[in-house]
Amino acid sequence: MAENIESNPFVDVSVFLFFEDISDKQGVEGFTNYMVGQAESLAKSVPEEEYKTWDDFTNAVVNGESVLSSFESIGQISKFGFVTNVCPFSKAIREYIKRIGNFNPVHMEATDHYNHTIQPSAAHSACMMHQTYRKEVAKRIKIGGKPLQYAQIAAKAYTGKIALPPESWKKVLLEKAGISETQGFMEMRENSCLYLLYVEE
């Protein structure tokens, strides 16, 4: 819902600092656990959704009517392949850098911790929250009676670094999305996030 995603950057930056304060007290593991835990809680608070057909669902997502697109504008690039053009955290990240300076290294440490202990898909600490939110929200959406499935393919950080899954996963995920690796990289030039949304046949 692009027209409805504005927030006050003062608040956004303070939440980053909140997580940094948590890491001071509970280390990188505490930071990661809180980031993931609160995204799960947030997703469990959203209303459930059901759609009759895959097309009904994709129309709702692309038009910003689904809970999946509450905080981001989502585009569809193939039947199961989806992209987010602008990372919903990019403004908060820019404002943090503008106001405070370099990102506290603990964000990268927490990202590495997540990539090693949960799944190798985060490009920034905010990805932990975002991807967990998407995964949990997907469980609340049913299409033709079947739960929606979500899998992250690529995420791009504000530094330009792209987080990708291991080769063996990447091949399977791109095949499921119906795009080649080159097409995937082309999408990542224009977008911040590439992922799969699908239902089990």
Next chain:
Amino acid sequence: MMDIAIYSLVDDMVSKAGTEGVVEYWLRVGESYAERMGKEAYVGWPAFNVAMKDGRTSLTVEGDVNVQTDLAITDKDGDVIGYVYALKVCPMAPSMGRYISRIGPIPDSDTDVADSYNNRIRDSAVSNYCITHQKFREVAANNITVAKQALECLQLANKGMTGEVKMVPDNLSRINVDERHIKSILRNASCVFALIVKGKSAGEEIID
């Protein structure tokens, strides 16, 4: 999306660290945010007030502020020691609106944390976010000098989403401003505060 996380984060934190723990976290965040914004110096009140209007100070990163130049605060000698300022829109207002429209009612933990702060520290929070916001202003003000004198921020009044108003009578009497005047400012603002030279008051005495 980061802002929306506040509600679920606070909900989680309350279950793990209790409301008092969350208050402490928020106070530290406000302090560290302000400290990391750095120091500022202005040659006099006109220069500082122009910077406030232009949104160039660390105190105006949160949004547009009305400078109440008709409410200059003077000491016993008639010298200007500060002014009253009104923040037009609470920084949490857009997030609250989106949370309510997209997710549902604001969780009770928001009020629980605010109540914990109001009962133990100062009765001035209408939501849990006021804790860090007010602390930020207090510390940021200490890092600003006007005519080589450090400032002090006095929280005067704020208004919650449902219209609930919190006033801080001690601070109002320190600058000798009538409560009714502040209430009239609040009709078109969400938060009212004073910035004065540190340690000064409108009366005879100098506060230590």
